[in-house]
Amino acid sequence: MTRLLDVENLTLDFDTDEGRITAVDDVSFSLEAGEIMGLVGESGSGKSVTAKALMKLNASNAIYGQNTKISLNLADGPVDIMSLRTAQELQIVRGGAISMIFQEPMASFAPAITIGAQMVEQLLIHTSMSALKAQEVSIEMLNRVGISDASTRFKQYAFELSGGMRQRAMIAMALSTNPKLLIADEPTTALDVTIQAQVIDLMKDLVKDFGMGIVFITHDLGVIAQTADTVAVMYLGRVVEKGPVRQVIGNPSHPYTQGLIKALPRLDDLDSPLTPIPGDIPSPLERPNGCVFNTRCSQFLGSQCSGEIPKFTPISHDHMVACHIYQQDQKGT
Amino acid sequence: MTNITNTVPATNQKLKEAYFTASQGQLIWQRFKQNKSALAGAWVLIILILSGIFSPFLTPYDASIAGRDKDYLNGAPQVPSFCDDNGCSLRPFIYSYERTRSFKTNFRWVTEEKTDLEDRRYLTFFSKGMEYTFLGIKFDRHLYGVDEGQIHIFGTDSTGKDIFSRTLTAVNTSMAVGTIGVLIAFFLALVIGGISGYYGGKIDSVLQMVTDTVRTIPNIPLFMALAAFVPDTWSSEERFFFISLVLGLIGWTTLARRIRTHLLSERNQEYVLAAQLCGASPHHVIRRHLLPSFTSYIIVDLVISFPYMILSETALSFIGLGLKDPVNSLGVMLQNVTSADVLLNYQWYFIPVIFFIVLVLAFVFVGDGLRDAADPYADTNK
């Protein structure tokens, strides 16, 4: 497996009327081809902003950090995303090598144009196919994602399809240009749970067939457990824990991850009480000093937590956690 | 053990608290203040409106025939100066003049200024002048005057009326026409748009047809017909009210549409449903939820309608279908500028135009600023 995506020290600030907000703070991760990585976090964690940064899709008042480096390794060499400035240059990446699917499929299809026309348009922009070939490829793609009667659906409008089908059509559109990296921003959140199960299965199949990497953003730990190979847990713009899914969910080490898992209602234990994480998430204008989670942490250690940003400590070979508790242990031994 | 750190200093806390407890009006004002051009526009507007209201005091002469200067017809502006070849003085002065006209000058008045020291005429302030009535009380003090003769800082027109005086009273008149027109239009728009938007359904369809019909009435032919219909025996005040009334009666349609659209979406909001689930009467819903939701839009629309009213009245009076002498408005003042004589020789007739451009622009800036500041809640949803 080749290293597909390398994100190093991604920092993103926004210049707003209310001041400078840090949305993403020193986030690093990498993704192999054929791997699904989950980015988990609640609202305000910065996961969507991180995903959009991969294609430089954030608003114009976004300010990237000095050391931010995002490189995408394509067949003909690595692409440094940060160095792409003009819309022209970015077009190579957007929709071509990297595709994105969104939470609300109704929002990503233009309501007055047929689905087929939009898919063909995408292909014509990014490839040198003829319109006829583009139509063929699109219908085939619709078939591939499990939409029955694809040639009829090709001529329909977005509102004529049900929620699940629209999401599949969006996946079809995203995949028609054969991207190396797919960014899925809460793709199943708006779907019914039975449809969600189908879409998750579909995505896993497609990864096997197409050999691409997926960055899967969601707040639902259950979906991540079923779908992703690796996961990074984010809180207030920082990654607090990352590693293979089995290890992070089986052995959650960061107090935030532990809190998240404890707060989930579990079907296998109907008697256990629901334990929320105490406190409220601070506003991004008031990010706590030191460890961003220290204001709500049940295992708060003291001035170290409120003064120093914890570095990553390995729990096992590729399972890392950013917490002073483990740093202390490390130093202790 | 949870640790709640308070990393925010006290002054910041006060600011935040102020932000959290700010009502809609206060939020709008905050945003409006940050817009420099809108603030500048607001100041200009206030100054102009006050000048219009206090025009009898600010100007030395009456703007009607009664105040004309028979000796200085079509006279050029007399700008006061402080210094000249004969030395400077603390009091500003103007020159006395002599006017002659003859066959040689094509029967055009030629003004010769006498620049000797003893021919200076000094300005006086808070001088006694012609009597005027303001708020029912008679005054005779004016802001400025001149010790001998008359002073015309914007010049005079063909009958000798002081253009400066006429300009300020014209501002007043246009504002008055605009106000009445806007108020009538607003009231009609509120009622018709409100009923349409709140009830929807068939009532809405019928009222929309009425609105569309009124919108398609062509203005100029309508006013021509009205001009023919208005009897000559009507006084200028009656004419004045009539014009304002008609402008209001045909100007409500755009605002009504906007109110209706806003109400149609607002009445489906969940908090309206929450109130209805408590058994709230339509009256409560309108008063507590719907009206406050579009107050800001209404204010914006009102401010933006003003320049349209003023310009409509100007255009109508200019082509003779609106106000006439002795009522002063920009349109009336411009009635006489269309001859080549004026364009070539008496360019000061156009000075009032600058005033009106400034007035309209000020309204537009303020209106735009209000509109940008108007919906403080547009981006507070997640």
Place this chain on the structure above:
Amino acid sequence: MKRDTLISANNVSVHYPINGGKLLGPKPVVRAVENVTLNITKGSFFGLVGESGSGKTTLGRAMLKAAPITNGIVNFNDGEVNYSLSNMSSKELKDYRTRSQLIFQDPYAALSPRMTVRDIIAEPLEIMKLTSSREETDRRVREIAAKCRLNLEHLRRFPHAFSGGQRQRISIARALVSEPKFVVADESVAALDVSIQADVLNLLKEIQQEMGLTFLFISHDLSVVAHICDHVAVMYFGRLVETAPTRELFNNPCHPYTKALLSAIPSLDPDAKNLAQKLEGEIPSPTNPPPGCKFQTRCPHAIDICRRDEPQLESVGVEHNVACHRWQELM
């Protein structure tokens, strides 16, 4: 009607007419709720589960008389009054409003942005004239705000100052300030983050026990319902397909849809193989559904009778009913 039932629905249907169709002849309708019968015991936390298009929201609103009841009877009896919702005088309706309330889903849309929190919570008291003086209103507002764990100093603030979880608590306070007997919570935690969700659910449970309320909890999330409800009813396409006490439903689901729903919930164990029946197919068109059981288009066990006759609710066990022709064979 059993003595301790607070509110019951008997063969309730809610149909909405739609435009179109022929000029003469029957007008097409959307059968949002069709022939639903259920009883909610006083003091219970009753869960109503379903996916989009199941009619659960419509049913909840019908039981509050916020949606028209086309057929059937909804009966409300709290010991003091006994109302049949389809024919109430306006006076009775006004009284019913003091006894029943709704908590909305979207905390951002449910609060008027131009009113202070104190005014928002006080509004029901003012509309329904439940208090006689401003001091009394203030006192009751403060009481309920404290119960909902809202900071009393924040009552002067406007909604834009609060996070989603706090706004939902304000919503809850507004619904409870009039001390209703029956509260419908329509997807009230769906828009909240997981940790806030747990917090709000605990709050609801606490308040229910403290104030002796009866809740109808509408949700699409079975795991949430499992933790908080005593009794669950599952709806599909406007019909009730299964109803049972919570434990019983989760340990012994009988309807194929319930089974599919349960197994579709993604488990935290990456190795748990989904023994589930993955549902294929689409839900039928709301305006032109096929005859017989409406689940036939996706049911892996559909046979001829399913395509002909609509199944009725049959008893499986104590308070456990299912509407399926083949439930016995499939157990």
